[in-house]
Amino acid sequence: MRKKSKGSIFIVSAPSGAGKTTLCKEIIDTVDRLKQSVSFTTRKPRKGEINGVDYSFISKEKFKKMITSGDFVEWAEVHGNLYGTSRRRLENILKSGSDVILDIDTQGARQIRKSCRGGVFVFILPPSMKVLRKRLENRGSNSKDDTERRLKRAVYEIRDYDKYDYVIVNNILKNSIRKLESIIIAERLRNKKIDTDLIRKILN
Numbered sequence: 667m668r669k670k671s672k673g674s675i676f677i678v679s680a681p682s683g684a685g686k687t688t689l690c691k692e693i694i695d696t697v698d699r700l701k702q703s704v705s706f707t708t709r710k711p712r713k714g715e716i717n718g719v720d721y722s723f724i725s726k727e728k729f730k731k732m733i734t735s736g737d738f739v740e741w742a743e744v745h746g747n748l749y750g751t752s753r754r755r756l757e758n759i760l761k762s763g764s765d766v767i768l769d770i771d772t773q774g775a776r777q778i779r780k781s782c783r784g785g786v787f788v789f790i791l792p793p794s795m796k797v798l799r800k801r802l803e804n805r806g807s808n809s810k811d812d813t814e815r816r817l818k819r820a821v822y823e824i825r826d827y828d829k830y831d832y833v834i835v836n837n838i839l840k841n842s843i844r845k846l847e848s849i850i851i852a853e854r855l856r857n858k859k860i861d862t863d864l865i866r867k868i869l870n
């Protein structure tokens with residue numbers, strides 16, 4: 667009989683403002699054995715963000731050192747800041763027996779697609795560009811220029827949607843959570859993910 671399989675990696679990408687961060691936070695509370703890997707970033711913390719919880723906020727110099735040391739499974743420059751997923755944090759979550767969710771941009775997703783087989787890729791779409799603009803404007807923390815930059819980038823990122831295994835249009839948050847939850851549950855029920863100890867117990 668084959669060995670127990672490792673946890674799954676769920677890669678969630680979306681243009682800024684599509685609601686991905688809220689969705690990822692909600693899903694962590696809803697689904698057991700699912701953790702989010704806290705990314706490193708050179709971006710300054712926004713109001714209310716906590717170091718080590720929302721991100722690990724570090725300097726550009728430290729980030730570059732970490733790149734050289736091979737500390738990231740993927741990293742990318744997004745909206746002028748650097749973001750990266752720590753190899754050690756990712757491995758620790760998987761070793762602890764949990765699945766991991768990565769809230770990363772499309773460039774990072776491309777790197778994960780190349781380097782790690784078996785990732786499950788989910789793309790979150792806004793219901794329309796009009797809604798996306800409204801959501802970005804309502805954030806208040808973005809300047810007008812920043813909003814325009816994010817909208818332009820959204821068009822570029824949405825082009826990548828067909829490289830993802832699943833697509834969720836995030837119109838009503840409650841429904842989107844259910845959809846993401848269904849994807850995670852279905853993935854856990856894949857034959858190759860079934861704990862072989864369970865089969866042994868059933869046969870005894």
Ligand code: 5GP
Pocket residue numbers: 679680681682705706709740741742744749750751769770771773774775
């Ligand atoms: P924000 O600054 O609004 O929190 O995030 C901006 C973008 O960076 C989002 O699309 C988010 O998914 C992405 N991002 C956050 N962490 C990472 C990471 O570790 N790697 C990559 N490639 N993108 C990330």
